[in-house]
Amino acid sequence: MFHIAIDGPAGSGKSTVAKEISKRLGILYLDSGALYRMIAYYFQGNGVDLADVLYIQSHLDEISIVYADGHYILNGEVISAQIRKPQSGASASAVSRIGQVREKVNSVIRSISEKCSMVVDGRDIGTVVLKDARYKFFLTASPQERAERRYRELIAKNEDVSFEDVLNEINQRDRADSSRSIAPLKPAPDAVIIDTTGMEIERVCDIIAGYVDSRDIRG
Ligand code: CDP
Numbered sequence: 113m114f115h116i117a118i119d120g121p122a123g124s125g126k127s128t129v130a131k132e133i134s135k136r137l138g139i140l141y142l143d144s145g146a147l148y149r150m151i152a153y154y155f156q157g158n159g160v161d162l163a164d165v166l167y168i169q170s171h172l173d174e175i176s177i178v179y180a181d182g183h184y185i186l187n188g189e190v191i192s193a194q195i196r197k198p199q200s201g202a203s204a205s206a207v208s209r210i211g212q213v214r215e216k217v218n219s220v221i222r223s224i225s226e227k228c229s230m231v232v233d234g235r236d237i238g239t240v241v242l243k244d245a246r247y248k249f250f251l252t253a254s255p256q257e258r259a260e261r262r263y264r265e266l267i268a269k270n271e272d273v274s275f276e277d278v279l280n281e282i283n284q285r286d287r288a289d290s291s292r293s294i295a296p297l298k299p300a301p302d303a304v305i306i307d308t309t310g311m312e313i314e315r316v317c318d319i320i321a322g323y324v325d326s327r328d329i330r331g
Contacts, residue, residue, distance in 0.1 A: 113229045114229050114245075114246040114247070114328050115140075115225055115229065115230055115231070115232075115242050115244075115245040115246060115247075116130075116133065116230070116231040116232070116234065116245060116247040116248075116249070116320075116324070117233075117234075117237035117238035117241075117242050117245040117247070117248045117300070117303070118130045118183075118231060118232070118233040118234075118237070118249045118250075118251060118320075119233070119234055119235055119236065119237050119238050119239070119249070119250050119251070119299065119300070119303065120199060120233075120235075120249075120250055120251035120252055120295070120297075121167055121235075121245070121252065121258065121282075121286050121289065121297060122251050122258060122260055122262065122280055122282050122285055122286070123253065123257075123258025123261045123262040124251040124260060124308060125232075125251055125253065125308050125313055125316060126195035126233040126251050127145075127253065128235055128313050129233075129313060129316050129320065130143070130231045130232070130233040130318045132260050132313070132314075133231050133320055133321065134230070134231045136317065136321055137154075137229075137231070137321075137328070138230070139180060139182065139228070139229040140224070140228055140229070140230035140231075140232050140234075141231050142179060142221060142224060142230055142231070142232045142233075143184075143232075143233055143234075144217060144221055144233065144234035144235075145201075145233070145234060145235075146184050146191075146195060146236060146272045146285075147177055147184070147220055147221070148174075148204035148205075148207060148208045148213070148217060148219040149195035149196075149201070149203070149204040149214055150177060150184060150186045150191055151172075151175060151177075151204075151207050151216070151217070152195075152200065152203035152204045152206065153186070153191065153194055153195050153200065153203070153222065154172075154175055154186060154187070154313070155168055155207065156166075156203060157212065159165065160241070162203055162206040162207055164208070165210055167209055168207060168212075168213065168254060169213075169301070170212060171210045172212055172213065172216055174187075175187065175216070176188075177216075177217075177220050179219075179220065179224060182247060186312050191323055195293055196269070197266055198266055198271055198272070198277075198281065202284070202285060202286060203279060205285050205289060207219055207293070207318075208235075208289075208292075209288075209292050211291065211294050213293060214236075214294060217329055218240070218241050221237075221241050221242070221261050222241065222242070222268055225242060225247045229328075232235035234247075235296075235297040235309055236296075236297070238299070238302075238303050239295065239298060239299075239300045240252070240295045242322065243300075244278065246328070247320075247323055247324060248300050248303040248304065249303055249304050249305075249306060249323075250299035250300070250303040250304070250305045250306070251306050251308050251316070252305065252306070252307050252308065252309075253307065253308045253309045254309045255279065255282060255283055255286070256279070257310070258282055259278045259279035259282045260275075262265060262278050263275050263278045266278065287314055304310055304323065306319060306320075
């Protein structure tokens with residue numbers, strides 16, 4: 113069994129690359145950001161102010177998160193498009209500052225990781241959650257290019273956004289995620305750093321796959 117951690121900022125290509133790598137290697141893909149997005153979605157749906165840390169801390173037990181057959185299930189409800197709105201990233205970033213929220217997400221990831229090989233993307237997978245992951249990568253790209261990628265994704269989903277708003281949101285989230293005290297966004301000392309600016313996603317996948325030992329590929 114082995115784990116691949118892919119960390120990096122918004123729009124660095126982590127999730128596209130992680131999905132492709134999971135297909136190529138036939139292992140599970142887990143999107144840790146989706147778990148933060150689900151927690152934010154739950155509280156916002158109940159009209160809770162995400163700045164109300166005490167409330168969130170004391171109501172986390174109301175939430176059950178299950179990942180099964182490629183579906184993220186929040187208290188029995190399959191969640192997908194609801195957490196992909198442009199504002200969901202900022203909401204996820206707000207709840208992700210809370211230590212108890214992080215512990216909850218980490219325990220979901222770790223319990224799945226005990227059962228199977230997988231590729232997980234996020235901000236702190238290689239530094240905190242799966243510190244012993246066999247392979248660790250940190251993807252970066254210029255803010256301009258990351259915003260362009262995210263803008264194209266949102267426009268393809270018919271979201272009504274402007275490029276400037278997307279760029280601002282990405283810059284703000286980078287700042288918040290990198291400067292927070294718990295599990296800030298940073299490369300693990302033993303991560304391979306890949307700057308994906310101007311790089312095709314296939315090329316990034318080839319680079320990552322090139323690090324994976326053939327014994328792991330055969331399973
Ligand atoms: O896809 P994108 O990179 O825009 O966002 P995401 O991976 O879904 O993460 C949304 C937010 O959740 C991030 O901005 C982080 O604040 C938080 N997050 C985190 O703190 N730790 C993780 N392992 C994953 C996400």
